[in-house]
Amino acid sequence: MTSLFKPLYAALLCVAVLVACGKPTDGPKVKTAKLENGLEIIVIPDFRADVVTHMLWYRVGSADEPKGKSGIAHFFEHLMFRGTENIPPGEFSKTVARLGGQDNAFTSYDYTAYFQRIAKNKLGKMMEMEAERMQKLIIQDEIVAIERDVILEERSSRVDGRPASLLSEQLRHRLHKGTAYEVPVIGWRAEIEKLNAVDATNFYRRYYAPDNAVLVVAGAVTLDEVLALAQTHYGDLQPSGQPRARRIAATDLTVAGFDQAEVLADARVRQPSWQRLYRLPQYSSTDKRQFAAADVLAEILGGGLTGRLYQTLVVAQKLAVNVGAYSDSSRLDNGEFMIYAVPAPQVEFAELARAIDDEITTMQTAEVGADILRRAKRQLVSDLVFARDSQQSMANIFGSAAMIGLSPDDVLAWVDEIDAVTANDVRRAAQAFLKTRHSVTGHLTGEMETGGQP
Amino acid sequence: MFGYRLLLSLCLFVMVSVTAYAAPPVQSVKWRDMEAWLVTDNSLPLITMKLAWRGGTASDPVDKTGLSMLMARLMNEGAGDLPAQAFQQAMADNAISLSFSASRDEMTGTLRCLSRYRAVCYKLLRLAVTTPRFDAEAVTRMKREQATAILRNQQNPRSIANQALMKLAFDAHAYGRVGNGTQDSLAAITQSDLRQHYQAMLARDNLHLAVVGDIGRAELRRVMRDVFSTLPAHNKMPQIAPAKIANGPQTRHIDRAGPQTSVVFAQQGLGHHHPLFFADFVMNSILGGSGFSSRLTEQVREARGLAYGVYSFTSNFQKAALWNGSVASDNTTAQEAVNVIRAEMRRMADEPVSAPRLATAKTYLTGNYALRFDSGAKIAGQLLGVQLNGWPISYFKTRNQNINAVTQADVQRAAKLLSPHRLLVVSVGGTSITLD
Numbered sequence: 001m002t003s004l005f006k007p008l009y010a011a012l013l014c015v016a017v018l019v020a021c022g023k024p025t026d027g028p029k030v031k032t033a034k035l036e037n038g039l040e041i042i043v044i045p046d047f048r049a050d051v052v053t054h055m056l057w058y059r060v061g062s063a064d065e066p067k068g069k070s071g072i073a074h075f076f077e078h079l080m081f082r083g084t085e086n087i088p089p090g091e092f093s094k095t096v097a098r099l100g101g102q103d104n105a106f107t108s109y110d111y112t113a114y115f116q117r118i119a120k121n122k123l124g125k126m127m128e129m130e131a132e133r134m135q136k137l138i139i140q141d142e143i144v145a146i147e148r149d150v151i152l153e154e155r156s157s158r159v160d161g162r163p164a165s166l167l168s169e170q171l172r173h174r175l176h177k178g179t180a181y182e183v184p185v186i187g188w189r190a191e192i193e194k195l196n197a198v199d200a201t202n203f204y205r206r207y208y209a210p211d212n213a214v215l216v217v218a219g220a221v222t223l224d225e226v227l228a229l230a231q232t233h234y235g236d237l238q239p240s241g242q243p244r245a246r247r248i249a250a251t252d253l254t255v256a257g258f259d260q261a262e263v264l265a266d267a268r269v270r271q272p273s274w275q276r277l278y279r280l281p282q283y284s285s286t287d288k289r290q291f292a293a294a295d296v297l298a299e300i301l302g303g304g305l306t307g308r309l310y311q312t313l314v315v316a317q318k319l320a321v322n323v324g325a326y327s328d329s330s331r332l333d334n335g336e337f338m339i340y341a342v343p344a345p346q347v348e349f350a351e352l353a354r355a356i357d358d359e360i361t362t363m364q365t366a367e368v369g370a371d372i373l374r375r376a377k378r379q380l381v382s383d384l385v386f387a388r389d390s391q392q393s394m395a396n397i398f399g400s401a402a403m404i405g406l407s408p409d410d411v412l413a414w415v416d417e418i419d420a421v422t423a424n425d426v427r428r429a430a431q432a433f434l435k436t437r438h439s440v441t442g443h444l445t446g447e448m449e450t451g452g453q454p
Numbered sequence: 455m456f457g458y459r460l461l462l463s464l465c466l467f468v469m470v471s472v473t474a475y476a477a478p479p480v481q482s483v484k485w486r487d488m489e490a491w492l493v494t495d496n497s498l499p500l501i502t503m504k505l506a507w508r509g510g511t512a513s514d515p516v517d518k519t520g521l522s523m524l525m526a527r528l529m530n531e532g533a534g535d536l537p538a539q540a541f542q543q544a545m546a547d548n549a550i551s552l553s554f555s556a557s558r559d560e561m562t563g564t565l566r567c568l569s570r571y572r573a574v575c576y577k578l579l580r581l582a583v584t585t586p587r588f589d590a591e592a593v594t595r596m597k598r599e600q601a602t603a604i605l606r607n608q609q610n611p612r613s614i615a616n617q618a619l620m621k622l623a624f625d626a627h628a629y630g631r632v633g634n635g636t637q638d639s640l641a642a643i644t645q646s647d648l649r650q651h652y653q654a655m656l657a658r659d660n661l662h663l664a665v666v667g668d669i670g671r672a673e674l675r676r677v678m679r680d681v682f683s684t685l686p687a688h689n690k691m692p693q694i695a696p697a698k699i700a701n702g703p704q705t706r707h708i709d710r711a712g713p714q715t716s717v718v719f720a721q722q723g724l725g726h727h728h729p730l731f732f733a734d735f736v737m738n739s740i741l742g743g744s745g746f747s748s749r750l751t752e753q754v755r756e757a758r759g760l761a762y763g764v765y766s767f768t769s770n771f772q773k774a775a776l777w778n779g780s781v782a783s784d785n786t787t788a789q790e791a792v793n794v795i796r797a798e799m800r801r802m803a804d805e806p807v808s809a810p811r812l813a814t815a816k817t818y819l820t821g822n823y824a825l826r827f828d829s830g831a832k833i834a835g836q837l838l839g840v841q842l843n844g845w846p847i848s849y850f851k852t853r854n855q856n857i858n859a860v861t862q863a864d865v866q867r868a869a870k871l872l873s874p875h876r877l878l879v880v881s882v883g884g885t886s887i888t889l890d
Contacts (some may be wrong), residue, residue: 093767
């Protein structure tokens with residue numbers, strides 16, 4: 001292992017796909033490139049502090065897991081910290097810490113990402129270690145057994161001990177039934193308990209290769225610096241030539257049992273809550289406008305205290321104490337549009353749902369006023385400027401977009417797409433996306449309740 | 455399509471973050487009797503301000519607990535001639551974010567705006583700070599919101615445990631109360647209580663200001679003049695009595711269904727002005743404060759698989775200091791996890807830390823410091839935090855020197871103040887913890 005900086009010239013070594021895709025005004029100047037072995041590179045320069053965020057994103061998530069092996073993607077993420085040929089178990093993070101950095105990793109449906117935040121002059125060392133564990137991980141039975149216990153504890157903390165999380169898990173299971181997203185990212189308990197070193201090894205060999213990964217570096221570096229270091233540390237890794245298999249998203253968005261609420265009554269619940277998830281069509285680049293309209297719709301409905309839902313349900317009708325909405329279409333398969341509400345004391349879920357449905361009907365039949373549309377768009381677009389304050393946020397935004405096939409240009413174009421949304425687009429998005437039969441509704445309550453209207 | 459508000463809610467982290475060098479140049483800016491700490495950075499068109507007033511939930515009247523929290527919730531719910539909705543709309547129309555929160559010893563406000571909207575941004579800040587309305591409609595609505603927050607905290611095992619631990623540690627002292635109050639105390643709060651509390655708290659002599667971003671000294675002085683100069687010179691908040699922490703060993707158990715027991719523990723801590731403060735800081739980093747690198751993670755998680763997260767940390771208040779920690783483990787292994795934690799506390803006190811281990815802890819802590827200053831929002835938080843801890847502006851430069859000066863003997867001295875036999879422990883779940 002060497003961490004010596006080799007001054008190599010980018011253009012000679014790389015498939016030079018340098019894209020200068022900065023927006024002329026507020027946008028960040030994001031640069032991209034690709035190594036010969038397929039490793040894609042995204043660099044987001046930010047010279048305010050002498051630190052960098054180094055991330056390696058793999059195009060594999062829980063939705064790519066083999067049947068019956070739920071949780072392996074996340075489990076495997078944990079094992080990436082537990083020893084390689086040259087780094088003993090537990091030493092990865094300790095080395096990062098000793099160099100004054102922090103590290104962690106996360107898993108979602110469509111991706112797994114590993115990152116370190118550290119002084120710029122340690123970037124080469126981070127790449128050296130990250131490259132080492134891409135192909136030289138050691139998977140030992142004994143460590144697998146301990147880490148499985150850690151993950152079961154994690155599941156207990158995040159899900160099993162929290163009624164609200166249990167309900168969300170069940171709702172998503174129903175919403176995405178028949179597709180890969182029906183399985184929770186952390187996995188089903190009974191399946192996690194059976195995961196073993198063979199499962200982990202198979203998973204590793206299948207997915208962990210440079211041509212299935214994207215390197216994102218945000219912070220006090222230029223593309224040339226990153227390219228030279230990346231060539232040194234990642235350049236010799238062998239590509240697998242096996243991109244992940246295409247999954248099948250649902251095209252018929254109807255959800256079985258949409259008219260029956262999922263009720264979770266649990267004595268541990270003190271504060272009842274209501275939520276509804278709508279299944280969105282798979283994101284397609286040919287219909288960007290509709291998805292941008294969905295973002296504006298969510299902002300108009302559920303954006304903070306000026307949102308329609310808050311103004312109507314909380315301020316005017318006093319049926320709810322809190323309410324909100326968001327749209328998440330940035331997924332490989334079906335996205336979600338979510339509305340949630342905390343009912344006011346003594347208010348029945350059915351009454352709350354009726355009032356929310358009325359607001360949705362209004363959005364589907366009438367166009368919103370110009371001032372409301374302008375406010376929502378401004379809020380969404382200014383979020384990008386605020387996001388630029390954090391190099392870690394920027395790395396997350398461009399990295400997660402790359403995982404679903406969106407380039408930095410696509411991400412930056414989002415601002416113009418939002419800007420182009422009309423009141424009619426918003427109304428059409430409400431018609432297309434907020435169909436009750438595409439949804440599931442959940443009731444979280446402390447009392448016994450027998451089924452009910454969603 | 456693309457949420458710049460990144461939805462990481464569905465992501466699972468290996469571990470919830472660890473604690474977080476080279477701070478940017480911090481200037482002191484004065485206007486009459488007020489002082490602000492400023493970091494100017496024009497690279498992004500953003501301004502972030504943090505403001506805090508001494509006097510938080512611990513100063514709430516005993517029969518009106520929740521008052522400071524409620525006041526904080528209402529500070530952006532209408533001011534001047536703008537009722538709540540109009541105020542919120544003005545913020546949204548100009549992409550301004552202004553919110554307040556209260557902790558035991560202070561109320562903190564955070565303002566974030568794009569520099570192109572600075573004029574309206576400062577105007578809204580001035581209105582909120584000088585002429586909050588506390589309209590009946592907003593008071594009722596925010597009381598309801600706070601009432602649900604009280605309930606939510608009663609369904610999360612960690613917050614149930616923490617509330618019980620603070621009660622156990624501080625008994626009748628105000629630090630032992632729940633910041634949101636109780637349903638009864640909250641119901642008892644009136645508009646007049648809120649106005650009186652506001653008038654007593656928001657003054658110039660207890661104001662702390664931290665400002666970062668696209669703003670220079672002259673502009674900041676104007677903001678100080680325009681926004682804050684009409685506040686009273688002196689606050690009228692009651693003094694908080696020094697808090698005595700209960701003697702251990704003591705345990706409390708709250709039965710709750712589920713596979714896991716959540717355990718929190720505490721003992722007397724050293725505080726910000728103790729001579730061993732930095733030694734204790736380094737000691738705690740080695741023991742349980744440095745995430746993946748800590749001994750607790752090594753022994754409880756990596757070697758035995760007893761928990762996903764295990765931590766120790768210090769909680770410093772104006773009138774008290776605690777050393778505390780937490781772990782959540784299966785009902786069948788929670789006792790073992792606590793035993794391992796206590797054994798590590800004893801080892802920390804009994805065996806001097808090796809020179810290489812100490813050196814590693816120092817490079818981690820000093821190197822990591824820069825990561826606390828890589829965004830405007832974080833820098834503002836650091837500037838305010840140092841002020842509230844009562845440290846001088848030179849702290850940003852001396853902090854790493856102080857860490858590097860800590861010796862092996864210092865670490866052991868700090869470790870000998872740990873008392874594994876005298877812990878205060880609260881468990882929530884299926885297993886009550888015993889201290890043998």
